[in-house]
Amino acid sequence: MWDCGQIFTGNYQGKWETTNCFKSLGYICEMTGGVNPQPTASPDGHCDRGYLLYGDFCYHFENEDVKNWHDAEARCVSEQGHLASIHSQEELSFLTAHMPAEAWVGLNDITNENQFVYTDGTPADFLPWGPHQPDNWQNNEDCVHIRGMNHVEPGLLNDDFCATTREYICKKAKGQGPPPQPPTSGPGWNEKCGSWMFDPFNDYCYLFNFLSERTWAEARADCVNQGGDLLSITEPFEQAFVQGVIQQSPTGISLWMGGHDSVIEGGWEWMDGSPFRYINWNAGNPDDYYGEDCLSILINNGYWNDDNCDNKRGYICKRRGGKYLLCCRFLQNNLNVQILIIHVYCFRKNT
Ligand SMILES: [Ca+2]
Ligand SMILES: [Ca+2]
Ligand SMILES: [Ca+2]
Ligand SMILES: [Ca+2]
Numbered sequence: 001m002w003d004c005g006q007i008f009t010g011n012y013q014g015k016w017e018t019t020n021c022f023k024s025l026g027y028i029c030e031m032t033g034g035v036n037p038q039p040t041a042s043p044d045g046h047c048d049r050g051y052l053l054y055g056d057f058c059y060h061f062e063n064e065d066v067k068n069w070h071d072a073e074a075r076c077v078s079e080q081g082h083l084a085s086i087h088s089q090e091e092l093s094f095l096t097a098h099m100p101a102e103a104w105v106g107l108n109d110i111t112n113e114n115q116f117v118y119t120d121g122t123p124a125d126f127l128p129w130g131p132h133q134p135d136n137w138q139n140n141e142d143c144v145h146i147r148g149m150n151h152v153e154p155g156l157l158n159d160d161f162c163a164t165t166r167e168y169i170c171k172k173a174k175g176q177g178p179p180p181q182p183p184t185s186g187p188g189w190n191e192k193c194g195s196w197m198f199d200p201f202n203d204y205c206y207l208f209n210f211l212s213e214r215t216w217a218e219a220r221a222d223c224v225n226q227g228g229d230l231l232s233i234t235e236p237f238e239q240a241f242v243q244g245v246i247q248q249s250p251t252g253i254s255l256w257m258g259g260h261d262s263v264i265e266g267g268w269e270w271m272d273g274s275p276f277r278y279i280n281w282n283a284g285n286p287d288d289y290y291g292e293d294c295l296s297i298l299i300n301n302g303y304w305n306d307d308n309c310d311n312k313r314g315y316i317c318k319r320r321g322g323k324y325l326l327c328c329r330f331l332q333n334n335l336n337v338q339i340l341i342i343h344v345y346c347f348r349k350n351t
Contacts, residue, residue, distance in 0.1 A: 003018070003021055004018065004019055004020070004021040005017070005018055005019070006018075006019045006025060007028075008221070015218075017212060018212075019212075019222075020195060020207075020226070025225075046174065046175050047174055047175065048079070048175065051170075051172070052098065053174055054091070054094045055091070056173065056174055057171050057172065057173060057174060058081075058171070058172055058173070058174050058175070059084060059094075059095070059098070059169055059170065059171050060076075060079070060081075060169065060170040060171075061098045061099055061103070061167070061169055062075070062103075062167055062168050062169070062170070063099070063100060063101065063103075063167045066165040066166050066167055066168075067104075067165055067166075067168060068162060068163050068164060068165050069083075069104050069108070069143035069162040069163075069164075069168075070162060072104045072168035072170075073104075073106065073119055075168075075170065076106075076119075076168075076170035076171070076172075079170060079172065080172055081120075081170045081171055081172030082106050082118070082119040082120035082170070082171060082172070083104055083105050083106035083119055083120075083168060083169065083170060083171070084105045084106055084169040084170065084171040085105065085106050085107070085118040085119075085120050085122045085171060086105060086107075086126055086146070087122065087123075087125060087126050088126060089126075089128075092126070092128065092146075092155050093155065095146060095155075095169060096146065096148065096149065096154050096155040097149075099146065099148040099149065099167070099169065100148050100149050100150055101148040101149075101150050101166070101167050102145045102146065102147055102148050102150075102151065102158075102166055102167065103145055103146055103148060103166060103167040103168050103169050104143065104144075104145050104166055104167070104168035104169070105144055105145065105146050105157075105168075105169060106118045106119035106120055106171075107124060107127075107143075107144035107157065108142055108143045108144060108162070109134070109136075109142050109159070110142045110143070110162070113136065113142075114134070114136070116134070116144065120171065127157060128155065128156050128157055129156065129157050129158070130147060130153050130156035130157060130158050131153070131156075133156075133157060133158045133159060134157075134158070134159035135159065136159060137159075140161055141159040141160050141161055142159065142162055143159065143160055143161070143162035143164075144157050144158065144159050144160070145157070145158060145160055145166060146169075148167075192205065192321040193205030193206075193321050196317075196319070197245065198321055199237075199238060199241040201237050201238075201241070202237070202238060203320060203321050204238075204318050204319065204320060204321055205228070205318065205319050205320070205321045206231065206241075206242070206245070206316060206317065206318050207223070207226065207228070207316065207317040207318075208245055208246065208249070208255075208314075208316050209222070209255075209314050209315050209316070209317070210246075210249040210250060210251065210252060210255070210314045211250075211251070211314065212314060212315070213252075213312040213313055213314060214256075214312055214313070214315065215309060215310050215311070215312060216230075216256050216260070216294040216307075216309040216310075216311075216313075216315075217309065219256045219313070219315035220256075220258065220271060220315075222315075222317070223258075223315070223317035223318075223319075226317060226319070227319050228317040228318050228319030229258050229271050229272040229317065229318060229319070230256055230257055230258030230271055230272075230315060230316070230317060230318070231256075231257045231258055231297075231315075231316040231317065231318045232257070232258050232259070232270035232271070232272050232274040232318060233257065233278060233280070233297075234270075234274045234275065234277065234278050235278050236278065238278075239278070239280055239302065242297065242302070242316065243297075243302030246297065246299050246302070246316075247299070247300075249299050249314065251314075252299055252313065252314050253298065253299060253300075253313075254296035254297055254298045254299055254305060254307065254313060255296060255297050255299065255313055255314045255315055255316050256294065256295070256296050256307075256313050256314070256315035256316070257295045257296060257297050257304070257315075257316060258270050258271040258272055258295070258318070259271075259276065259294070259295030259304075260293050260294050260295060260309070261286070261288075261293050261306070262293040262294070262309070265288065265293075266286070266288075268286075268295070272318065279304070280302065280303055280304050281303065281304050281305075282298060282301070282303035282304060282305050283303075285303075285304065285305050285306055286305075286306035287306065288306060289306075290308070291308075292305075292306040292307050292308050292309075293306065293309055294306070294307050294308070294309035295307065296311075296313060297316075
Protein backbone atom coordinates (compact mmCIF):
# COMPACT_ATOMS: atom_id res chain seq x y z
CA MET A 1 0.00 0.00 0.00
CA TRP A 2 2.98 2.39 0.58
CA ASP A 3 4.83 1.56 -2.63
CA CYS A 4 4.61 4.88 -4.49
CA GLY A 5 6.75 8.01 -4.30
CA GLN A 6 5.56 11.58 -4.00
CA ILE A 7 7.36 14.93 -4.07
CA PHE A 8 6.10 17.84 -2.02
CA THR A 9 5.32 21.29 -3.34
CA GLY A 10 4.70 24.49 -1.37
CA ASN A 11 6.22 24.80 2.07
CA TYR A 12 7.97 21.44 1.91
CA GLN A 13 9.06 21.89 -1.67
CA GLY A 14 11.21 19.13 -3.05
CA LYS A 15 10.97 16.67 -0.13
CA TRP A 16 10.23 13.06 -1.13
CA GLU A 17 8.53 10.22 0.65
CA THR A 18 6.84 6.92 0.04
CA THR A 19 3.10 7.01 0.19
CA ASN A 20 -0.23 5.30 -0.45
CA CYS A 21 -0.54 4.48 -4.18
CA PHE A 22 -4.27 5.28 -4.33
CA LYS A 23 -3.99 8.99 -3.59
CA SER A 24 -5.15 11.38 -6.29
CA LEU A 25 -2.17 13.64 -6.97
CA GLY A 26 -0.69 15.59 -9.83
CA TYR A 27 2.21 13.90 -11.57
CA ILE A 28 5.36 14.56 -13.55
CA CYS A 29 6.38 12.72 -16.72
CA GLU A 30 9.91 12.48 -18.08
CA MET A 31 10.91 12.02 -21.70
CA THR A 32 14.23 11.93 -23.48
CA GLY A 33 15.05 15.32 -24.97
CA GLY A 34 16.68 16.27 -28.25
CA VAL A 35 15.84 13.21 -30.32
CA ASN A 36 12.26 13.88 -31.41
CA PRO A 37 10.94 11.15 -29.19
CA GLN A 38 8.22 9.04 -30.71
CA PRO A 39 5.21 8.34 -28.57
CA THR A 40 5.47 4.77 -27.42
CA ALA A 41 2.57 2.37 -27.27
CA SER A 42 0.97 2.14 -23.88
CA PRO A 43 2.30 -0.79 -21.89
CA ASP A 44 0.68 -4.02 -22.99
CA GLY A 45 1.32 -5.79 -19.73
CA HIS A 46 0.96 -5.44 -16.03
CA CYS A 47 1.71 -7.35 -12.91
CA ASP A 48 -0.63 -8.81 -10.34
CA ARG A 49 -0.73 -7.21 -6.93
CA GLY A 50 2.44 -7.90 -5.00
CA TYR A 51 4.56 -8.29 -8.15
CA LEU A 52 6.98 -5.77 -9.67
CA LEU A 53 7.36 -5.36 -13.42
CA TYR A 54 10.88 -5.55 -14.84
CA GLY A 55 11.39 -6.09 -18.56
CA ASP A 56 8.91 -8.71 -19.73
CA PHE A 57 8.48 -10.34 -16.34
CA CYS A 58 6.86 -9.80 -12.98
CA TYR A 59 8.72 -10.55 -9.77
CA HIS A 60 7.49 -11.14 -6.26
CA PHE A 61 9.95 -10.64 -3.41
CA GLU A 62 8.73 -12.67 -0.46
CA ASN A 63 10.57 -11.53 2.62
CA GLU A 64 8.06 -12.29 5.36
CA ASP A 65 6.74 -15.81 4.77
CA VAL A 66 10.03 -17.78 4.61
CA LYS A 67 9.85 -21.28 3.14
CA ASN A 68 12.06 -24.23 2.25
CA TRP A 69 12.99 -24.42 -1.42
CA HIS A 70 10.27 -26.90 -2.44
CA ASP A 71 7.50 -25.03 -0.64
CA ALA A 72 8.74 -21.74 -2.10
CA GLU A 73 8.60 -23.20 -5.62
CA ALA A 74 5.11 -24.55 -4.91
CA ARG A 75 3.94 -21.09 -3.84
CA CYS A 76 5.32 -19.55 -7.06
CA VAL A 77 3.67 -22.29 -9.17
CA SER A 78 0.35 -21.64 -7.41
CA GLU A 79 0.60 -18.10 -8.79
CA GLN A 80 1.38 -19.28 -12.36
CA GLY A 81 5.12 -18.71 -11.99
CA HIS A 82 8.30 -20.35 -10.73
CA LEU A 83 11.16 -19.44 -8.47
CA ALA A 84 13.17 -16.81 -10.33
CA SER A 85 15.63 -17.57 -13.12
CA ILE A 86 18.38 -15.04 -13.85
CA HIS A 87 19.81 -14.42 -17.30
CA SER A 88 21.77 -11.17 -17.18
CA GLN A 89 23.72 -8.90 -14.87
CA GLU A 90 20.95 -6.29 -15.23
CA GLU A 91 18.28 -8.73 -14.09
CA LEU A 92 20.51 -9.84 -11.24
CA SER A 93 21.05 -6.23 -10.13
CA PHE A 94 17.31 -5.65 -10.18
CA LEU A 95 16.76 -8.71 -7.99
CA THR A 96 19.54 -7.89 -5.56
CA ALA A 97 18.38 -4.31 -5.18
CA HIS A 98 15.01 -5.56 -3.95
CA MET A 99 16.28 -8.38 -1.76
CA PRO A 100 17.57 -7.47 1.70
CA ALA A 101 18.43 -11.07 2.63
CA GLU A 102 19.35 -14.34 0.95
CA ALA A 103 16.55 -15.61 -1.26
CA TRP A 104 15.79 -18.88 -3.04
CA VAL A 105 15.85 -18.85 -6.83
CA GLY A 106 14.79 -21.65 -9.18
CA LEU A 107 18.28 -23.05 -9.88
CA ASN A 108 18.91 -26.61 -8.60
CA ASP A 109 20.81 -29.84 -9.24
CA ILE A 110 18.33 -32.14 -7.55
CA THR A 111 18.03 -34.55 -10.50
CA ASN A 112 21.68 -34.79 -11.57
CA GLU A 113 24.45 -33.69 -9.26
CA ASN A 114 26.27 -30.64 -10.59
CA GLN A 115 23.92 -30.24 -13.56
CA PHE A 116 22.08 -27.08 -12.64
CA VAL A 117 18.69 -26.34 -14.17
CA TYR A 118 15.94 -23.77 -13.59
CA THR A 119 12.43 -24.78 -12.57
CA ASP A 120 10.99 -22.49 -15.27
CA GLY A 121 12.85 -24.49 -17.97
CA THR A 122 15.02 -21.60 -19.14
CA PRO A 123 18.73 -22.30 -19.77
CA ALA A 124 21.23 -21.91 -16.93
CA ASP A 125 23.24 -19.47 -19.04
CA PHE A 126 24.30 -16.93 -16.42
CA LEU A 127 25.75 -18.35 -13.20
CA PRO A 128 27.59 -15.83 -11.00
CA TRP A 129 28.65 -18.30 -8.30
CA GLY A 130 30.16 -17.05 -5.08
CA PRO A 131 33.80 -17.98 -4.37
CA HIS A 132 34.27 -21.77 -4.06
CA GLN A 133 30.63 -22.45 -4.96
CA PRO A 134 28.87 -24.66 -5.76
CA ASP A 135 30.52 -26.92 -3.18
CA ASN A 136 27.68 -29.43 -2.56
CA TRP A 137 28.56 -29.22 1.14
CA GLN A 138 28.04 -32.48 3.02
CA ASN A 139 27.13 -33.94 -0.36
CA ASN A 140 23.69 -32.48 0.19
CA GLU A 141 23.39 -28.99 -1.31
CA ASP A 142 21.09 -29.08 -4.33
CA CYS A 143 19.15 -25.82 -4.17
CA VAL A 144 20.48 -22.38 -4.99
CA HIS A 145 19.98 -19.04 -3.35
CA ILE A 146 21.15 -15.56 -4.21
CA ARG A 147 23.04 -13.60 -1.60
CA GLY A 148 21.26 -10.39 -0.60
CA MET A 149 22.29 -6.87 0.35
CA ASN A 150 23.01 -8.01 3.92
CA HIS A 151 25.85 -10.25 2.70
CA VAL A 152 29.45 -9.29 1.86
CA GLU A 153 28.92 -10.90 -1.57
CA PRO A 154 25.52 -9.58 -2.67
CA GLY A 155 24.26 -10.94 -5.96
CA LEU A 156 26.35 -14.12 -5.96
CA LEU A 157 24.94 -17.65 -5.98
CA ASN A 158 25.42 -20.45 -3.46
CA ASP A 159 24.12 -24.00 -3.37
CA ASP A 160 22.49 -24.83 -0.04
CA PHE A 161 20.36 -27.43 1.75
CA CYS A 162 16.91 -27.47 0.13
CA ALA A 163 15.24 -27.82 3.54
CA THR A 164 16.55 -24.49 4.79
CA THR A 165 13.80 -21.91 5.09
CA ARG A 166 14.54 -18.52 3.63
CA GLU A 167 13.10 -15.68 1.64
CA TYR A 168 12.45 -16.26 -2.06
CA ILE A 169 11.69 -14.62 -5.39
CA CYS A 170 8.90 -15.72 -7.75
CA LYS A 171 8.98 -14.77 -11.43
CA LYS A 172 6.31 -15.00 -14.11
CA ALA A 173 5.43 -13.52 -17.48
CA LYS A 174 3.76 -10.14 -17.28
CA GLY A 175 0.00 -10.13 -17.68
CA GLN A 176 -1.83 -8.84 -20.72
CA GLY A 177 -4.70 -6.42 -21.00
CA PRO A 178 -5.62 -3.30 -19.05
CA PRO A 179 -3.82 -2.57 -15.79
CA PRO A 180 -5.69 -3.55 -12.65
CA GLN A 181 -7.82 -0.90 -11.01
CA PRO A 182 -7.38 0.11 -7.39
CA PRO A 183 -9.21 -2.44 -5.28
CA THR A 184 -12.89 -1.92 -4.63
CA SER A 185 -13.17 -4.98 -2.45
CA GLY A 186 -11.00 -7.44 -0.56
CA PRO A 187 -8.74 -7.18 2.45
CA GLY A 188 -7.81 -3.66 3.45
CA TRP A 189 -10.63 -2.12 1.43
CA ASN A 190 -14.01 -0.92 2.68
CA GLU A 191 -16.83 0.89 0.98
CA LYS A 192 -17.00 3.72 3.46
CA CYS A 193 -13.35 4.70 3.60
CA GLY A 194 -11.53 2.93 0.76
CA SER A 195 -8.03 2.13 1.94
CA TRP A 196 -8.44 4.15 5.16
CA MET A 197 -9.77 2.51 8.31
CA PHE A 198 -13.27 3.21 9.53
CA ASP A 199 -14.72 3.47 13.01
CA PRO A 200 -18.00 1.53 12.95
CA PHE A 201 -19.54 3.99 15.40
CA ASN A 202 -19.11 7.23 13.44
CA ASP A 203 -18.91 8.71 9.94
CA TYR A 204 -15.15 9.18 9.82
CA CYS A 205 -12.17 7.51 8.18
CA TYR A 206 -8.70 7.24 9.69
CA LEU A 207 -5.23 6.77 8.26
CA PHE A 208 -2.52 5.66 10.69
CA ASN A 209 0.95 6.65 9.53
CA PHE A 210 3.11 4.78 12.00
CA LEU A 211 6.29 4.75 9.91
CA SER A 212 6.38 8.17 8.19
CA GLU A 213 8.00 10.47 10.73
CA ARG A 214 7.40 14.19 10.32
CA THR A 215 7.07 17.44 12.18
CA TRP A 216 3.54 18.37 13.17
CA ALA A 217 3.18 20.85 10.29
CA GLU A 218 4.54 18.38 7.72
CA ALA A 219 2.24 15.68 9.03
CA ARG A 220 -0.74 18.00 8.74
CA ALA A 221 0.23 18.93 5.16
CA ASP A 222 0.13 15.25 4.20
CA CYS A 223 -3.29 14.71 5.78
CA VAL A 224 -4.70 17.79 4.04
CA ASN A 225 -3.13 16.63 0.79
CA GLN A 226 -5.16 13.43 1.11
CA GLY A 227 -8.45 15.18 1.69
CA GLY A 228 -8.43 15.07 5.49
CA ASP A 229 -6.73 16.72 8.43
CA LEU A 230 -4.76 15.59 11.44
CA LEU A 231 -6.87 13.58 13.88
CA SER A 232 -9.32 15.18 16.25
CA ILE A 233 -10.87 13.11 19.04
CA THR A 234 -14.19 14.42 20.23
CA GLU A 235 -15.66 11.66 22.37
CA PRO A 236 -14.64 8.60 24.41
CA PHE A 237 -15.72 6.00 21.81
CA GLU A 238 -13.46 7.62 19.24
CA GLN A 239 -10.65 7.69 21.80
CA ALA A 240 -11.18 3.96 22.43
CA PHE A 241 -11.13 3.18 18.71
CA VAL A 242 -7.90 5.13 18.10
CA GLN A 243 -6.28 3.72 21.23
CA GLY A 244 -7.04 0.16 20.08
CA VAL A 245 -5.41 0.72 16.70
CA ILE A 246 -2.29 2.57 17.81
CA GLN A 247 -1.32 -0.26 20.15
CA GLN A 248 -0.42 -2.12 16.95
CA SER A 249 2.20 0.49 16.04
CA PRO A 250 5.51 -1.30 15.52
CA THR A 251 7.55 1.68 16.69
CA GLY A 252 7.50 5.14 18.22
CA ILE A 253 6.48 6.83 21.46
CA SER A 254 3.61 8.98 20.28
CA LEU A 255 1.73 10.08 17.17
CA TRP A 256 0.65 13.55 16.07
CA MET A 257 -2.98 14.61 16.38
CA GLY A 258 -4.56 17.82 15.08
CA GLY A 259 -4.70 19.77 18.36
CA HIS A 260 -2.57 22.85 19.07
CA ASP A 261 -2.37 25.88 21.35
CA SER A 262 -0.06 27.91 19.16
CA VAL A 263 -2.50 30.82 18.79
CA ILE A 264 -3.23 31.39 22.47
CA GLU A 265 -1.17 29.54 25.07
CA GLY A 266 -3.52 27.04 26.75
CA GLY A 267 -6.26 27.72 24.19
CA TRP A 268 -6.37 24.27 22.66
CA GLU A 269 -8.20 23.79 19.37
CA TRP A 270 -8.56 21.13 16.68
CA MET A 271 -7.37 21.98 13.18
CA ASP A 272 -10.48 20.39 11.64
CA GLY A 273 -12.74 22.80 13.53
CA SER A 274 -14.22 20.25 15.94
CA PRO A 275 -14.99 21.64 19.41
CA PHE A 276 -12.18 20.91 21.88
CA ARG A 277 -14.46 19.45 24.57
CA TYR A 278 -13.42 15.87 25.24
CA ILE A 279 -9.90 15.69 26.71
CA ASN A 280 -7.64 12.82 27.73
CA TRP A 281 -4.44 14.45 29.03
CA ASN A 282 -1.58 12.37 30.37
CA ALA A 283 -0.82 13.06 34.04
CA GLY A 284 0.99 16.39 34.50
CA ASN A 285 0.12 17.63 31.02
CA PRO A 286 -0.31 19.95 29.27
CA ASP A 287 2.84 21.42 30.83
CA ASP A 288 4.03 23.64 27.93
CA TYR A 289 7.52 22.27 28.63
CA TYR A 290 9.87 24.64 26.78
CA GLY A 291 6.86 25.89 24.79
CA GLU A 292 5.04 22.74 23.69
CA ASP A 293 2.12 23.70 21.43
CA CYS A 294 1.24 20.57 19.44
CA LEU A 295 -0.79 17.58 20.55
CA SER A 296 0.39 13.98 20.39
CA ILE A 297 -1.12 10.74 21.66
CA LEU A 298 1.04 8.28 23.60
CA ILE A 299 1.16 4.88 21.90
CA ASN A 300 1.41 2.81 25.07
CA ASN A 301 -1.55 4.24 26.99
CA GLY A 302 -3.51 6.53 24.65
CA TYR A 303 -3.16 9.59 26.86
CA TRP A 304 -2.42 12.98 25.32
CA ASN A 305 0.69 15.13 25.66
CA ASP A 306 1.46 18.67 24.59
CA ASP A 307 4.58 18.16 22.56
CA ASN A 308 7.30 20.03 20.70
CA CYS A 309 5.89 20.76 17.22
CA ASP A 310 9.30 20.17 15.62
CA ASN A 311 9.59 16.58 16.83
CA LYS A 312 9.35 14.04 14.04
CA ARG A 313 6.59 11.58 14.74
CA GLY A 314 4.17 9.26 13.03
CA TYR A 315 0.68 10.73 12.71
CA ILE A 316 -2.99 9.99 12.28
CA CYS A 317 -5.18 11.56 9.59
CA LYS A 318 -8.98 11.75 9.70
CA ARG A 319 -11.61 12.61 7.13
CA ARG A 320 -15.31 12.21 6.54
CA GLY A 321 -16.36 8.88 5.04
CA GLY A 322 -18.40 7.86 2.03
CA LYS A 323 -21.10 10.15 0.76
CA TYR A 324 -19.49 13.34 1.99
CA LEU A 325 -16.51 12.80 -0.30
CA LEU A 326 -18.70 12.33 -3.37
CA CYS A 327 -20.49 15.49 -2.40
CA CYS A 328 -17.24 17.43 -2.15
CA ARG A 329 -16.06 16.16 -5.50
CA PHE A 330 -19.31 17.39 -6.94
CA LEU A 331 -18.70 20.77 -5.33
CA GLN A 332 -15.47 21.36 -7.15
CA ASN A 333 -17.24 21.28 -10.51
CA ASN A 334 -19.77 23.96 -9.68
CA LEU A 335 -19.95 27.74 -9.56
CA ASN A 336 -19.15 29.57 -6.36
CA VAL A 337 -22.77 30.44 -5.68
CA GLN A 338 -23.77 26.83 -5.88
CA ILE A 339 -20.85 25.80 -3.71
CA LEU A 340 -22.17 27.88 -0.86
CA ILE A 341 -25.62 26.33 -1.11
CA ILE A 342 -24.44 22.79 -1.55
CA HIS A 343 -21.88 23.13 1.19
CA VAL A 344 -24.62 23.83 3.70
CA TYR A 345 -26.48 20.81 2.40
CA CYS A 346 -23.44 18.56 2.67
CA PHE A 347 -22.72 19.66 6.17
CA ARG A 348 -26.26 19.17 7.37
CA LYS A 349 -26.53 15.78 5.83
CA ASN A 350 -23.58 14.53 7.80
CA THR A 351 -23.99 16.17 11.18
CA1 LIG B 1 24.43 -30.53 -5.36
CA1 LIG C 1 27.36 -24.19 -0.96
CA1 LIG D 1 1.63 25.30 24.84
CA1 LIG E 1 4.10 17.99 27.62
